Amino acid sequence: MSKALVQAGVIIIGNEILSGRTQDTNVIHLADKLNNWGIKIAETRIIPDIEEVIVETVRHFSATWDYVFTTGGIGPTHDDITAACIAKAFNKNLVEHPEIVALIQSRPVEPEVMKSRLLMARVPEGAGLIENPSGGPQGFFIENVYVMAGIPRVMQAMLSTLENQLEGGLKVLSRSVTGYLGESEIATDLGALQVKHPEVDIGSYPFSRDGNYGTTLVIRGTDAAILDHLLKVICELIQIAGASPEDIQHG
Amino acid sequence: MSKALVQAGVIIIGNEILSGRTQDTNVIHLADKLNNWGIKIAETRIIPDIEEVIVETVRHFSATWDYVFTTGGIGPTHDDITAACIAKAFNKNLVEHPEIVALIQSRPVEPEVMKSRLLMARVPEGAGLIENPSGGPQGFFIENVYVMAGIPRVMQAMLSTLENQLEGGLKVLSRSVTGYLGESEIATDLGALQVKHPEVDIGSYPFSRDGNYGTTLVIRGTDAAILDHLLKVICELIQIAGASPEDIQHG
Numbered sequence: 011m012s013k014a015l016v017q018a019g020v021i022i023i024g025n026e027i028l029s030g031r032t033q034d035t036n037v038i039h040l041a042d043k044l045n046n047w048g049i050k051i052a053e054t055r056i057i058p059d060i061e062e063v064i065v066e067t068v069r070h071f072s073a074t075w076d077y078v079f080t081t082g083g084i085g086p087t088h089d090d091i092t093a094a095c096i097a098k099a100f101n102k103n104l105v106e107h108p109e110i111v112a113l114i115q116s117r118p119v120e121p122e123v124m125k126s127r128l129l130m131a132r133v134p135e136g137a138g139l140i141e142n143p144s145g146g147p148q149g150f151f152i153e154n155v156y157v158m159a160g161i162p163r164v165m166q167a168m169l170s171t172l173e174n175q176l177e178g179g180l181k182v183l184s185r186s187v188t189g190y191l192g193e194s195e196i197a198t199d200l201g202a203l204q205v206k207h208p209e210v211d212i213g214s215y216p217f218s219r220d221g222n223y224g225t226t227l228v229i230r231g232t233d234a235a236i237l238d239h240l241l242k243v244i245c246e247l248i249q250i251a252g253a254s255p256e257d258i259q260h261g
Numbered sequence: 262m263s264k265a266l267v268q269a270g271v272i273i274i275g276n277e278i279l280s281g282r283t284q285d286t287n288v289i290h291l292a293d294k295l296n297n298w299g300i301k302i303a304e305t306r307i308i309p310d311i312e313e314v315i316v317e318t319v320r321h322f323s324a325t326w327d328y329v330f331t332t333g334g335i336g337p338t339h340d341d342i343t344a345a346c347i348a349k350a351f352n353k354n355l356v357e358h359p360e361i362v363a364l365i366q367s368r369p370v371e372p373e374v375m376k377s378r379l380l381m382a383r384v385p386e387g388a389g390l391i392e393n394p395s396g397g398p399q400g401f402f403i404e405n406v407y408v409m410a411g412i413p414r415v416m417q418a419m420l421s422t423l424e425n426q427l428e429g430g431l432k433v434l435s436r437s438v439t440g441y442l443g444e445s446e447i448a449t450d451l452g453a454l455q456v457k458h459p460e461v462d463i464g465s466y467p468f469s470r471d472g473n474y475g476t477t478l479v480i481r482g483t484d485a486a487i488l489d490h491l492l493k494v495i496c497e498l499i500q501i502a503g504a505s506p507e508d509i510q511h512g
Contacts, residue, residue: 030292041281088452
């Protein structure tokens with residue numbers, strides 16, 4: 011029997027995101043996939059490569075959410091401290107995993123380079139592996155924390171292998187519709203609709219495109235029939251306000 | 262006299278980012294601008310539109326960092342709860358700010374729509390305003406918390422007005438260089454270099470581009486002479502490993 015709502019916390023470990031050097035794209039990819047698997051992201055934190063911050067955040071998230079996903083910091087250089095921090099968070103020793111060692115050693119290199127590569131074989135004692143179809147060393151999981159690479163292509167490959175390993179709950183569905191009108195023009199009715207239907211989240215997202223102001227209304231919930239009904243009501247509201255409902259999407 | 266290091270926390274308030282509907286671009290813009298003004302982002306949290314989460318995060322960040330920047334949730338609809346939450350975080354009443362009221366009332370609309378628009382005039386009692394060159398209602402600040410819109414164009418306009426209002430510290434500078442080699446090939450020397458120079462952060466960021474693996478090395482610190490010296494050392498390391506130092510950048 012699946013839980014009504016399964017929630018995840020995401021931890022992006024990376025000075026390069028905080029410093030503005032790199033545009034994060036892992037959050038949106040994780041959200042998209044996890045939603046499809048019935049797992050809702052409840053909070054995301056982008057934190058620096060600082061041991062005590064990583065340890066504290068992992069402990070807090072692991073105790074708070076059903077699942078925790080981390081990206082970044084599992085390479086072979088001095089700034090890759092994620093595996094050691096996760097081990098510390100769970101009071102485990104950091105050990106070489108024989109399967110990762112075997113994979114790394116199957117590609118001969120000079121001893122000095124091999125020594126560095128083998129740093130990527132270290133996982134907290136008792137951790138399971140996350141396969142890595144992109145070809146590099148595996149990620150790992152311990153308890154409810156899943157530890158993946160920061161490079162989007164590698165993270166995506168690792169995540170794809172988890173689809174049938176994670177237990178999702180009710181899937182959050184969505185309906186959205188856009189009207190070229192200001193938010194204020196339907197704000198009152200929309201607020202009343204939200205009060206009447208606390209079982210869904212109605213979001214209002216204004217934008218400007220080619221100099222025209224518009225608003226996208228998004229209804230999220232787990233009951234498709236209610237979403238379809240509310241979509242119709244909101245389309246009516248848009249028409250009453252003198253605009254046309256456009257770009258209707260079912261998600 | 263400026264503080265040695267001025268640090269900020271960023272709070273992205275938005276279900277639409279957590280659900281994967283919208284790709285966040287506010288974090289990278291904030292990081293880029295704030296770095297230039299001598300303010301370093303220490304942590305970013307992406308949180309949902311839930312009152313207690315917003316209130317708690319704002320209180321914690323305000324007490325922890327020199328500056329806090331929030332984006333999102335200051336529109337006129339039921340899901341725009343940021344202003345009320347910030348007021349609650351500081352135990353202030355939520356009041357209409359006369360300058361925002363004047364701006365909104367200068368554009369006549371029917372009474373129902375005006376009533377909704379005036380919701381955007383509400384700020385915590387005693388808050389100062391953040392001008393909005395994009396033309397809409399202002400943002401606001403209270404104590405060390407700066408509250409801006411979520412729409413990137415509007416957030417960027419608001420942020421631009423703060424350049425001379427915020428007191429930055431030492432600016433974090435960077436040097437970066439790319440080599441087409443694996444991280445492991447210079448990991449040991451790089452680690453030794455980091456140990457010798459704890460006053461800088463040396464980051465190693467692997468990537469694959471058109472099927473070729475490479476690594477970008479980034480040195481961050483506040484002393485340009487040390488960065489220039491370490492850049493030369495790292496270029497040497499790349500050459501010793503048999504690759505060429507490419508795409509050298511000074512930031």
